[in-house]
Amino acid sequence: MCGIYCYVGKKKAIPVLLDGLASLEYRGYDSAGIAYVTDKINIIKEKGRLDNLKKLLDLNTDTYLGIGHTRWATHGKPNKKNAHPHHQGKVTLVHNGIIENYQELKSLLKEYKFKSETDTEVLCCLIDKLLKENNNILKVLSKLNELVKGSYALGIILNDDLNNIYGIKKNSPLILAKSDIGNFLASDIPAILKYTNEYILLDDNNIVKMSKDEVKIYDSKLNVLDKKINTFDGDINKISKGKYEHFLLKEIYEQPDVLYKTYLENQNLPDLKKYNKIHIVGCGSAYHAGLVGKYYIEKYCNIEVNVEIASEYRYKNNFINKNTLVIFISQSGETADTLACVKKVKDKCDTLGIINVIDSSIAREVKNVIYTKAGCEIAVATTKAYSCQILVLMMMALKKDITNLISKINNLLKNDYEEIAKKIYKSEHLFYIGRDIDYYLALEGSLKLKEISYIHSEAYAAGELKHGTISLIEKNTIVIAIATDKDLVEKTISNIKEVKARGAYVIYITTNSLDQESDFYDEKIVIEEDIYQPLLTIIPIQLIAYHVAKLRKCDIDKPKNLAKSVTVE
Numbered sequence: 001m002c003g004i005y006c007y008v009g010k011k012k013a014i015p016v017l018l019d020g021l022a023s024l025e026y027r028g029y030d031s032a033g034i035a036y037v038t039d040k041i042n043i044i045k046e047k048g049r050l051d052n053l054k055k056l057l058d059l060n061t062d063t064y065l066g067i068g069h070t071r072w073a074t075h076g077k078p079n080k081k082n083a084h085p086h087h088q089g090k091v092t093l094v095h096n097g098i099i100e101n102y103q104e105l106k107s108l109l110k111e112y113k114f115k116s117e118t119d120t121e122v123l124c125c126l127i128d129k130l131l132k133e134n135n136n137i138l139k140v141l142s143k144l145n146e147l148v149k150g151s152y153a154l155g156i157i158l159n160d161d162l163n164n165i166y167g168i169k170k171n172s173p174l175i176l177a178k179s180d181i182g183n184f185l186a187s188d189i190p191a192i193l194k195y196t197n198e199y200i201l202l203d204d205n206n207i208v209k210m211s212k213d214e215v216k217i218y219d220s221k222l223n224v225l226d227k228k229i230n231t232f233d234g235d236i237n238k239i240s241k242g243k244y245e246h247f248l249l250k251e252i253y254e255q256p257d258v259l260y261k262t263y264l265e266n267q268n269l270p271d272l273k274k275y276n277k278i279h280i281v282g283c284g285s286a287y288h289a290g291l292v293g294k295y296y297i298e299k300y301c302n303i304e305v306n307v308e309i310a311s312e313y314r315y316k317n318n319f320i321n322k323n324t325l326v327i328f329i330s331q332s333g334e335t336a337d338t339l340a341c342v343k344k345v346k347d348k349c350d351t352l353g354i355i356n357v358i359d360s361s362i363a364r365e366v367k368n369v370i371y372t373k374a375g376c377e378i379a380v381a382t383t384k385a386y387s388c389q390i391l392v393l394m395m396m397a398l399k400k401d402i403t404n405l406i407s408k409i410n411n412l413l414k415n416d417y418e419e420i421a422k423k424i425y426k427s428e429h430l431f432y433i434g435r436d437i438d439y440y441l442a443l444e445g446s447l448k449l450k451e452i453s454y455i456h457s458e459a460y461a462a463g464e465l466k467h468g469t470i471s472l473i474e475k476n477t478i479v480i481a482i483a484t485d486k487d488l489v490e491k492t493i494s495n496i497k498e499v500k501a502r503g504a505y506v507i508y509i510t511t512n513s514l515d516q517e518s519d520f521y522d523e524k525i526v527i528e529e530d531i532y533q534p535l536l537t538i539i540p541i542q543l544i545a546y547h548v549a550k551l552r553k554c555d556i557d558k559p560k561n562l563a564k565s566v567t568v569e
């Protein structure tokens, strides 16, 4: 999702801005731009990667103040015209979020000639218009909340005020950092770690005014605030690829460590048995983690669990009461739909977040929070955070030691599954099948593969294929079949035989205790059995996706069209 990076200080601004924007690349983007101040405001933007923008810039330019942006297109195509910064009148700004009432606002701004298709430019005009009525930017920004619906984090500079950067946020993340070389506004913590590990989390409707010598934060009534300074206690060096070719691979291999850390630091988990119903809400892989949690909580705690996609949950009748616990799962803690669901239900029932990013919006909104200790996840596709989410859910249900599990994961990580990937990478279609817990893993496997390798993949409950989808199975269609559950293995094998009979090329994933020699598969992956089975099953699934994507020469850490932190609805 869009990244904001603003700097004012002692160093030449263009290299600082480009560097900062590069550290936000993992959020996903399709164009980039900066505005920097010389004796005037200069705006340079370009479609595509930061390298394209860099070619248009002179890194030595005498400029010490600038605002930068990586855009993930929402309103309007990913092109140069729609890239940020936008400029109207005396206002130049970068924006992360969505202005919901931009059409309505646009109709009130007829005197402006719009140059882009974005909602952001409307905001630019609105601020300019308000400044014409009252040339006091702090007062104008304090009114935005009344006029603008939606979400915004903004970095703003003004033609007649070239020494200051202004910022404001509502429902989109923005942090402030002061350092020896100057002051920063950024969308996320990794962007400032090169210069400082101290940062201030801005709250909704906080307004920032910063020059190279002074930073002030105001509330919406323009009272000056003295806000808490947080310290990032992670290892900054860990936010590099180290010996690995991609962050995704590094993050897969970090799993034994981060799982163990998550286990050790979460020994006192809430008692689920006091609730008579549990809802688990998340998006994408977090939703898939919730499904695994459902399996374990229902099996070991005997409590009914519904797992819901956040973008659906927020618009329907939720049937909750004070005996319901709603668990929100999110790596980033910023996912807009998940956050909206917390706000919707938090006064009606207990809420618990399973969150990776400390002090993120969802973490601050829920009643109780359990932090996964996955560390900074840079690859857009989640791996280690997903596993930690699953572990937390399983621990709430099981309360069992994981020392053996960790050594089994380490054993599995000795294989790279590249040979299996070679059988797959030329296919354009693929099926993942499994039953119950294995189906939930199939969903995640299918998502992982399609998002990073762009192979069309579908996950099916194994018994469901024959109700329609089996018509798509033909000679050499790849089917990855997961069967790790002893009560269901025979049923799954029957379904595998059905696809095999129609020519499928079957890759069979099972456990050592269920393993059998047979001709219903073409390739076999055997995993050690464990009560925390999904945390083992997921390893070959992740590595297969990685190697397939690598063989297809995909941009593994930054897949096209995807964003790491999905702050739009």
Ligand code: F6R
Residues within 6 Å of the ligand: 283, 284, 285, 286, 287, 329, 330, 331, 332, 333, 334, 335, 338, 380, 381, 382, 383, 447, 448, 451, 564, 565, 566
């Ligand atoms: C897939 C993936 C996404 C996220 C989803 C939720 O690899 O990463 O599906 O799981 O966007 O994100 P968070 O967990 O940040 O709420």
